Amino acid sequence: MTQLARRLHAPQPGWTTTADVVVVGSGIAGLTAALELRSRVDRVLLVTKGELSSGSTVWAQGGIAAALDPADSPAAHLADTLEAGAGVCDAAAVELLVTEGPERVRELVALGAAFDLEPGGDIALTREGGHRADRIAHAGGDATGAEISRALVAQLEAVRDDPGIDVIEHALVLDLLTGEAGPDGAPGAVCGLTLHVIGEGTRDGVGAVRARAVVLATGGIGQVFRSSTNPAQATGDGTALALRAGARVGDMEFVQFHPTVLWLGAGVKGQLPLISEAVRGEGAWLVDTDGLRFMVDVHPLAELAPRDVVAHAIVGRLAATGSDHVYLDARHLGADFLRGRFPTIHERLLAHGIDLTTDLVPVAPAQHYHSGGVVTDVDGRTSVPGLYAVGEVACTGVHGANRLASNSLLEGLVFAHRAARDIGARLAAGELPPLDPAPVAGPAALVTAAARSGIQRAAAFGPGVVRSAGGLEAAAARLAAVRTDAHxxxxxxxxxxxxxxxxxxxxxxxxxxxxxxxATAQERTESRGGHFRQDFPAQDDAWRLRIEAWLDVDGTLRLERTAL
Structure with a gap:
């Protein structure tokens, strides 16, 4: 029986501050939530692990999906999202995403986000994998996330002197503070958090923030794997601390591996450059090391098939050719077009000695996005009172088994707005009163940093791109052997x-x-979306459900199959 600690080993807080709401994270979801909350509550505290502009959003190349073209519709966007999600999306959540999305994007424009425009002044739209219409708005060619982040950070910077909003940079959130558990053992309501700040003065070291609500917008789990497109700070912090507080997580087994990540040789680890799906959206081909364009025989959409289909097809070609990479061929699109449409990708490839306009680009799948996370309703509420989750850390159900390209930025926008509105209304109604934190029983955990590479190897060969009972069992055994009492x-x-x-x-x-x-990848004995089992390669309708996981009061990991 798997057991995990319900708290980290850390010094007692040396300082305390208060806020109505704490937002953790400075990507599109966190910044949107903080800005929206500022107009609804008296005091918001935004905590970010790096600098204010260092959230994962800045790495988003392709764009943001929304039905902005009169020839498109939210219904069509809904259909494409449900198809990519492979039968396990929450249809009601997807409908909210696609219907509220266009307005949220227009609000971004009003805030100063400069999307690329057509000659007539309309937002330029392109197509990515899984979309049957041009609905991807982009900025700077392939720097959409950076432009959106710039616009939102500029708004936040403009209110830095406002006493109603505060920012703590370079802070790692450690654990949530919760009130007394219910008589049935249900988790107590959130009443703040502890964090470690590397800085000067009174905010040096470990401190505590007392608050009536906490919004997690901490991004993904990329560094669980040795190769990922995620930044170094994506260590699953929000998911882990929510688990320790008793929150339910769901769809954890659905990990999206981006099919076209720059291959830099065997053994390379850390954050790797991805080659945006938009390059294939503009007409680039995938060819194997024998020069065969293989996707045309795999899926009607060829290179624009859903990402899991493309990733699995690449893995199949690697096995067939005995190679460790395939190639992306964009040369036929023309040098001037490629430099103008993809300036960031072009420059990054040149830094590695590859010219997108004249060279085949070696690529292979790597971890990119986590479709699961902390289970929420459509207003961002988790199973723990007062705890909200938005963006990649959340499991809203909109992605199902596989995120449709460029729906992630839209999800962050839409559900951060909804969460902020819900929190504001609840606080105004006198809900979520201040509470005193209760102590958490049981041992604390601390894993030495030296163990990380072994953990990442276990993830790569267990719940990696292609999974099997044997690989998952070996990964579980290796993870169970890791010492969690290094203190x-x-x-x-x-x-x-x-x-x-x-x-x-x-x-x-x-x-x-x-x-x-x-554990959840072992539980799901089928293949669906971002979860591919060699030993169970087909979809099984009996598995059109969500696996939820949580820690009970003694830290025992529990799994439950829940209906959608």
């Missing part, structure tokens, strides 16, 4: 005591997320 010295003195610090806390989060991911 203690054993009786023989063989274990060197580890001091709690950022790398250790992050590695503990990576370990807990990898453990739950592996």
């Amino acid at each position: 203690l010295v054993d009786g023989t003195g063989a274990l060197v005591q580890t001091v709690p610090q950022v790398a250790e806390w992050e590695t503990t989060n990576v370990h807990q997320v990898a453990t739950v991911l592996t």
Whole structure:
């Protein structure tokens, strides 16, 4: 029986501050939530792990999907999203996404986001995998996320002097503070959090924030894997701390591996450059090392098939050719077009000695996006009172088994707005009163940073692109063998005591997320979307459901199959 600690080993808080609401994360979801909350509550605190502009949103190349073209419709966007989600989307949540999405995008424009325009002044739209219409708005050719982040950060910077909003940068959130558990053992309501700040003055070290609500917008789980397109700070912190507080997580097994990530050689790890789906949207081809364009025989949409289909097809070609990469061929699109449409990608490839206009680009799948996360309703509410989750860390049900390209930025916008409105209304109604935090029983966890590479290997060969019972069982055993008490010295003195610090806390989060991911991948004995089992290669209608996981009061990991 798998057990995980319900708190991190960390020093007691040396300082305390208060806010009505704490927002954790500075990507599109966190910034949107903070800006929207500012007009609805007296005091908002935004906590970000790096600098204000360092959220994952800045890495989004392709664009943001919305039915902005009169020839398009939310109904068509809904149909494409449900198809990509492989039968396990929450249809009601998707309908909200696609109907509210266009207005949210127009609001971004009003805030100063400069999307690329057609000669007549309309927003230029392109197509990506899984979409049957041109509905991807982009900026700077292939720098959409950076432009959206710039516009939102500029809005936040403009109110830095406002006493109603505060920002703490370079802060890692450690654990949630919760009130007394219910008589049935149900998690107590959130009443704040603890965090570690690397900085000067009173905000140095570990502190506590007391608040009536917490919004998690912490991004994804990329660093659970050794190869990912995610930034280094994507260590699954939000998912792990929500688990430790008793929240339910869902769809954890559905991990999207981007099919076209720059292949830089065997053994490379960390954040890898992706080659946006928009390049294939503009007509680039995938060819194997024998020069065969293989996607035309795999799916009617060829290179624009859903990402899981493309990733699995690439893995199949790697096995057939004995290679460790395939190639993206964009040369026929023309040098001037490629430089103008994809300036960022072109420059990044040149830095690696590859010219997009004249060279075949070596690519292979790598972890890109997590469709699962902390289970929420359509207003961002989790199973723990006062705790909200928005963006990639949340499981709203809009992605199902596989996120449709460029729906992630839209999800962050739409559901951050909805969560902020819900929190504002609840606080105005006197709900979510301030509470005193209750102590959390049981042992604390700390995993040494040196264990991270082994954890990542277990994730890569267990719940990686292609999964099997044997690989998952081996990964589970390896993860269970990881010592989670690195802060203690054993009786023989063989274990060197580890001091709690950022790398250790992050590695503990990576370990807990990898453990739950592996358990849910073992549970789902079929293949669907971002979950592909070699031993169960077909979809099974009996599995048109969600697997939810949570920790009970003693830290035992529980799994439950829930109807959609």
